Amino acid sequence: MTEHTSARQDKSSRSYWLMYGALLIGLATAFITLFNNPIQSSSLPKLDVYGPGAESELCQQVPKLSPKNKKVEQFVRERVDSTEYHQEIINKLSGIIQIPSESYDDLGPIGEDDRWNIFFQVEDYIKASYPTVFQTVKLDHANKHGLILTWEGSVPPSTAKPILMLAHQDVVPVLSENVKDWAHPPYDGHYDGEIIWGRGATDDKGYLISIIESMDLLIKSGFKPKRTVVLAFGCDEEISGENCGRPISDFLHKQYGDDGIYLIMDEGSTGIQREFDQSFAMVSVAEKGYLDVGINLSSTGGHASNPPDHNVIGILSEIVVAIESNPFPGAVTPKNPMFRFLECAAVHAPVSSFPMAVRPKLSMAAQGDSVSQEQLAQTLDDMRYYFKTSQSVGKIHGGVKINAIPETASTLVNLRLAVETSIAQVEAHYESLVGFIAQKHGMLFEGFHSSCNSSEKRKICLFGIDALEPAPVSPVDTESFRVLSGTIKNVLKPLGTDNELVVTPYLMPANTDTKFFWALTKNIYRFTPVNLVHNLNRAHTTDEFIRADEFVREPLFFASLILNADDVVTL
Structure with a gap:
């Protein structure tokens, strides 16, 4: 028994040293390969690209141009x-x-x-x-x-x-x-x-x-x-x-x-x-899109002494709360000219003035990492409406007399569309929010591009005004x-x-x-x-x-x- 155990130990020891030697040879080979063929920067997060001294790669500045005459x-x-x-x-x-x-908004035709x-x-x-x-x-x-x-x-x-x-x-x-x-x-x-x-x-x-x-x-x-x-x-x-x-x-x-x-x-x-302790000449190369969303509600009226649980003003209020509770998400993507501005700031602004948390996220966002793009928007929250669709309820109307149940109510919401979005996406978002509330209250729902002239008394309809895609x-x-x-x-x-x-x-x-x-x-x-x-x-x-x-x-x-x-x- 003792002889067999010793033989196995000798065999195991030889195997160990053979494996260790192979590992050393492998590591040496890998090091030589890496030395002769450095890893391409495009395959790794470009953290250094957004640091000081990167001006040669990003946000290149042209020299002063003086007229020849x-x-x-x-x-x-x-x-x-x-x-x-x-x-x-x-x-x-x-x-x-x-x-x-x-x-004025209500100007008639010229002439x-x-x-x-x-x-x-x-x-x-x-x-x-x-x-x-x-x-x-x-x-x-x-x-x-x-x-x-x-x-x-x-x-x-x-x-x-x-x-x-x-x-x-x-x-x-x-x-x-x-x-x-x-x-x-x-x-x-x-x-x-x-x-x-x-x-x-x-x-x-x-x-x-x-x-x-x-x-x-x-x-x-x-x-x-x-x-x-x-x-x-x-x-x-x-x-x-x-x-x-x-x-x-x-x-x-x-x-x-x-x-x-x-x-x-x-x-x-x-x-x-x-910005960031650096002077910038900010040339806008694009504009956000534009859309005014109109929401009309109608229902049966009656005497205020016998009201329904929810009249059109109450339901409209619920819609407004739903809109404000479901803002559009923000993301900093390379499609947005503001991404180029952040690159310029990263390489030209003083190191101490540009948020360190932004540099690595910029690198990942440039490579399409959606999490980093969203995190960047959160980090730069004071600039959020450059990175997201804004929405503002600007007008609301409903009711004509205090002791009458209102038969109609309406609101207008102003939206400025992010570069990455479209009118169709915004419309789909609003149809989802408002359609659910219409269903909850047993009301007919008519989305965008419908005639909105149904004879049904209890209904909600959506329409768009001055629709403009992002430039x-x-x-x-x-x-x-x-x-x-x-x-x-x-x-x-x-x-x-x-x-x-x-x-x-x-x-x-x-x-x-x-x-x-x-x-x-x-x-x-x-x-x-x-x-x-x-x-x-x-x-x-x-x-x-x-x-x-x-x-x-x-x-x-x-x-x-x-x-x-x-x-x-x-x-």
């Missing part, structure tokens, strides 16, 4: 830097603010509703302020109040696509009961030596004056464009744009056709801002975006003590008239070349303003952009 550039710069010019352009903005060109006539005053004011422009350009009208100014270039549009700049003449109304809350009357255009106050100062009369001013400066400099320059001013951007925005787009599409425009510039909602994301790897970025770098300055102004893609959470122009070009950029602070310079609310020292330099930016876009024309 130095004589014209010097003329424009000297004018923009002069004190006399500052007072002139401030007076022009102040004067146009004094025209209360308000657009029938007299409230449109205020836009004749706007047109007359622009013509009187810029006689040189109107002696040079061709003026066309779209549906009477849409203004299109065309400065024809020497090269045909088929060879050099035109550059198009948009602005709108209308402003949101100021409620009479709110006028007392303004530091200065909303339509005085008051200038206090630092700030220009008034409705439209930022949104969007400052932009309008700046782009036409840039054209005026270039004409007076003697510049002759090769590339056609088009300015277009809508009259109803604040109420959907159907009366001027769409007719302008139709006019230009007839002129230039699909993809016939080099680039489009329109107002932005961010401009130059400081296509404009490319940032094109010549036009490089020209825009180089112009921003050359003309605009970082905030505070920052050494660099980083140009980054961004997302427009609201909508502009560009929603009508998708067929004209893929290169649609929304950017206001000023530091928009205090809730977008308080646009749409009391005490709207713009800083004079920033406003007076806007025309230099737009003139430089026109010059730089002209320089890349090849004959």
Whole structure:
């Protein structure tokens, strides 16, 4: 027994050393293979890609782009830097603010509703302020109040696509009961030596004056464009744009056709801002979608002394609670331009200012990890509506008398759709929520796209208003975006003590008239070349303003952009 056991032990020992030797050889071989053939970074989470020093891979910045025509550039710069010019352009903005060109949700057709006539005053004011422009350009009208100014270039549009700049003449109304809350009357255009106050100062009369001013400066400099320059001013951007925005787009599409425009510039909602202790020029390359959801309820009425357990107001309240209790989820995905912004922040912002928790999640989110995408949205909760569909119950109506059971009730919900979603997905979500409640109360349910005219008294129906899919994301790897970025770098300055102004893609959470122009070009950029602070310079609310020292330099930016876009024309 002892001899057999010893033999087995000897055999076991030899096996052990053979296995150990094989393991060592295997590890050595693996190490040599790894040394000669490093693991490709694409197969691992790219944690290092979002760290300092990664600028060569992500968010590459173009150099400053200065116009080749130095004589014209010097003329424009000297004018923009002069004190006399500052007072002139401030007076022009102040004067146009004094025209209360308000657009109302209930406006009737142009030509029938007299409230449109205020836009004749706007047109007359622009013509009187810029006689040189109107002696040079061709003026066309779209549906009477849409203004299109065309400065024809020497090269045909088929060879050099035109550059198009948009602005709108209308402003949101100021409620009479709110006028007392303004530091200065909303339509005085008051200038206090630092700030220009008034409705439209930022949104969007400052932009309008700046782009036409840039054209005026270039004409007076003697510049002759090769590339056609088009300015277009809508009259109803604040109420959907159907009366001027769409007719302008139709006019230009007839002129230039699909993809016939080099680039489009329109107002932005961010401009130059400081985030994560770094100055960014935030160029919106897409817009969220839009949808107003209407919900109508009807039932039998009666005397309030004999009420049902739940009348239409109660059921509508239940629907509102269900809507607010089931918000749309948020996720940060590479489809969203905000992902590109976070990449820019990760590699350009100071290390100590950018949340460490975001870097590894960015890496995983870039590779399609849905959990990391959702976690990122939660981590960046203060920016949540850039990453998710928002919903806001804005109007509600029901009942006509306190002692009568209401027969109808209704609500309107405003939604801004995330880049990754669609109108169909939002509709399905609402049909699921509301359909369940209708079934619970034994009511007929009619979803979106139904006639909603059933004779059934107890029913709930859904309908959509102003449906707009999220805008296509404009490319940032094109010549036009490089020209825009180089112009921003050359003309605009970082905030505070920052050494660099980083140009980054961004997302427009609201909508502009560009929603009508998708067929004209893929290169649609929304950017206001000023530091928009205090809730977008308080646009749409009391005490709207713009800083004079920033406003007076806007025309230099737009003139430089026109010059730089002209320089890349090849004959």
